[in-house]
Amino acid sequence: MTKIFKLTSIVALAATGVAFFIDPALAAEAKPKLDTGDTSWLLISTAIVLMMTIPGVALFYGGMTRKKNVLSVLMQSFAITCLISIIWMVIGYSLAFSKGGNAYVGNFDLAFLDHLTVGAINGTIPDSLFVVFQMTFAIITAALITGAVAERMKFSALLWFVGLWSLVVYSPVTFWVWGGGFLGDAGVLDFAGGTVVHINSGIAALVACIMLGKRKGYGVENLAPHNLVLTVIGGAFLWVGWFGFNAGSALGANGGAAMAMTVTQIAAAAAGLSWMFIEWVTHKKPTVLGIVSGAVAGLVAITPAAGFVGPKGALAIGLLAGLVCFWGATSLKHKLGYDDSLDVFAVHGLGGITGAILTGVFAVEAIGGTAGALEGNLAQIGTQLYGIAATIVWSAVATAIIIFVIDKTIGIRVDSDAEAEGLDLSQHGEIIH
């Protein structure tokens, strides 16, 4: 009997060992478990993505405006940070990530974040951390739009606009791609927000600046940036913070996050170079505004691709994004005649579209689980185009309606005198001395 007992024990141990080898979850209880490494990295990512807005976007844009409007740009980024944080908490998060709705938007189940407890876990990180990490994405998406309407939009109208836009456009599109909605289901690849953040804000920016109209003196007066030092500082904050944006979107401290960080760096650097060189050739001098803009364009383009492509794909994406966004900012804008003050459409809109399409080209199955066109999956490009089109249509139409309503009620543009005086003084009663 002892022999049988021993034999049974050995067989049982062997079976457990084999089961463990096949799937550790079989040997242990399969239950979401907090991973402190993942949590630490996401805590940091949340902080540095917030830093991308304040002071990143704030300074990047602030340095490019005329001195009489700098404070207004900083104010807009800061106010949006505060406003969107609360809107996200109250209802934005629920619309974007709750599970009880349909294929297009969540419901109110998670309003006011009542469901959050200290112990609640989402994947391997605390649920509250997922909420606040995503909050920083909602914040920056809205803040990006301010670049296109800079120097002439009424502050009150801007607050109404971003608040409504975040609910009607940002949260639904987030749901479509990441919240279990129809785009994610269709297989659209968007690792960190190429569609959700960049195409979304880029299109909204284009529509808004067209409806707002050109700045007084556009094409005639000197609208030159007043302090590109601020722009470079802001751009640097954006670059570094982008590691949290892209590598943090891996939702873990692992090889995927590290690869995302690596390809992010490569794309940013490549785009900085390609913008700098194309500008050197076409305009005779390489500019600091150019290289910073190029790097940002590369960061935008790699955003949807960060978890799906390898270094060579990132290199191609970066080089192409620099060229496409350069063309958008220096040629397309002047040909079509719209006044996108700080080139939000060229950098974020076109950069996001470029990146989203190229994700479908360069995706490597061994890296992100899906093959792209170069690995034989040509259909992925079509899927990407589908996601891009859906985002463009919804963002454009909804933005137009929101702007129209606000304009008819409180008016979106400051009056001519206020614009000439500068928004710092007319909207905020402050100036830079």
Next chain:
Amino acid sequence: MKLITAIVKPAKLEDVRAALVDVGIQGLTSSEVSGFGRQKGHTEIYRGAEYAISFVPKTKIEVAVADDQADAVIEAISGAAGTGNIGDGKIFVLDLGQAVRIRTGETGDEAL
């Protein structure tokens, strides 16, 4: 008394100051101005948008002098500020009706 106003290249301010001290001037005022004459401005370019800037930065120096000092001062400024190139600047001489030292109340040449 004369008020001598000189518009010179900013890089020449220190040379002019030294030259004026050498001829006995004990005070002057300088300010940053911009303007143009025969020297053309420059072109700046930001994301493909070119701006032709007509104004060139200059430094304005004002010094109040006694009538018999005026020629020496003009010569000192010209010598120190001149480079032989377009953009060296100009000197204007105005008649000065009165001057007052605030601390003591002295007027006229004593105030200079």
